[in-house]
Amino acid sequence: MSVKSSSVLLTGATGAVGSELLRRLAARKETTVNALVRRGSTRQPDIAGILRDLEPVARVVVLEGELRDGPTLGLAEADLNALARETTHIVHCGGSTSFTLPLSEARALNVCGTRAILDFARRCDNLQCVALFSTVYVSGKRSGGFSEDDFGDAGMGFVNSYEQSKAEMEEIVRNAMHDLPVLLLRLSTVAGDSNTGMVRGFNAIHHAIRLVYNGLAPMIPGDPDECVDIVSSDFVADAALHLIDHGDTGVFHLASGAESSSSLADLIGATVDSLVRFRPAWRKRAIEKPLIVDLDTYDLFVRSVEEAGNEVMRDATRSISTFAYQLAHPKLFDTARTRAALDGSRIAPGRALEFYPRVVKYCLDSSWGTRPC
Ligand SMILES: NC(=O)c1ccc[n+]([C@@H]2O[C@H](COP(=O)([O-])OP(=O)(O)OC[C@H]3O[C@@H](n4cnc5c(N)ncnc54)[C@H](OP(=O)(O)O)[C@@H]3O)[C@@H](O)[C@H]2O)c1
Secondary structure: OOOOOOEEEEEEEOOOOHHHHHHHHHHOEEEEEEEEEEEEEEEEHHHHHHHHOOOOOOOEEEEOOHHHHHHHOOOOHHHHHHHHHHOOOOEEOOOOOOOOHHHHHHHHHHOOOOOOHHHHHOOOOOOEEEEEEEEEHHHHHOEEEEOOOOOOOOOOOOOHHHHHHHHHHHHHHHHOOOOOOOEEEOOOEEEOOOOOOOOOOOHHHHHHHHHHHOOOOOOOOOOOOOOOOHHHHHHHHHOOOOOOOOOOOOOEEEEOOOHHOEEEHHHHHHHHHHHHHHHHHHHHHHHOOOOOOOOHHHHHHHHHHHHHOOOOHHHHHHHHHHHHHHHHHHHEEOOOHHHHHHOOOOOOOOHHHHHHHHHHHHHHHHOOOOOOO
């Protein structure tokens, strides 16, 4: 059954992924989109902006709710009952993507929020699919291959509270797979639109580009030849909706995998090349390309920055360390099941190095989202 002629509960519609899905769902006939938006969110006007630009065909209703409120989703009982009666699909993009929250706060949103969505899903008599977004980094500090059948960190630990909260979330999702039509979508890192470079949500990779631009990332831990997995936002949204439309269930990696990933050295090279190409004056600042170093050398660098007392460099190094340590645990994300499911659809990740320079340009042109472009 297709999402057409359906009623979709969409969470996280103001976010990087959810806003892409809202755009696509709003363009569908015979569809109702109930967008659960965080009560008090400053980004509510973004939804009005999306709908104004699109002239939606679907019926789009904004519901103010709260994922941390448990099974009520922050809605009045009567509204919740009505929503449960009509919902055919749940697309859950809401949550925290911060790498720096205390674990308890990350859990409150990512674990408890997902549990609330699953409880709600069990009340929906007409439910066909509950699509839940996760990350390939639930693999934590594992190294090597990570398949769509693998779960968790295998006892290796996590680089940050975000990864851990998503892995804990997956434990409850895994149990729900026994009684609900669960589609678990593990994303790698969403860079931006493959055609325009547009970024709808700035994350670690954009932050890293800014630190390189400002000369605040002289060293990165890792191996020059390791794969870095980034995907475009249009691939993620198109692939997710394709899988939802086709009634797929189970775990899927929306990642570039071995075929489309870039090496760490090439990605850093492409960052510097793009900065020079799109901001020729940047070359005059004579900022060195970040060095790729082993973990011991990086740890030494972090300690010396902490001791040196340069606050700007210290803050930059602390922020990059919340995710850069992941590079010290090289992984390859297997995408076999996703490729098979997308076969013949013309939806594919696209080679990272082809669209990535456009993303760097968008970061520069928009000054990392602080001015329109
Ligand atoms: N973007 C990536 O690179 C990436 C990579 C791997 C996995 N993922 C996964 O994909 C999903 C979507 O990520 P994203 O990048 O779109 O995240 P995002 O841009 O940070 O958006 C998060 C969304 O959740 C909403 N939200 C936050 N707290 C809430 C609350 N208490 N109640 C209701 N809604 C709340 C936010 O609303 P406000 O706008 O009001 O804050 C926003 O709409 C997440 O599950 C994430 O883990 C993303």
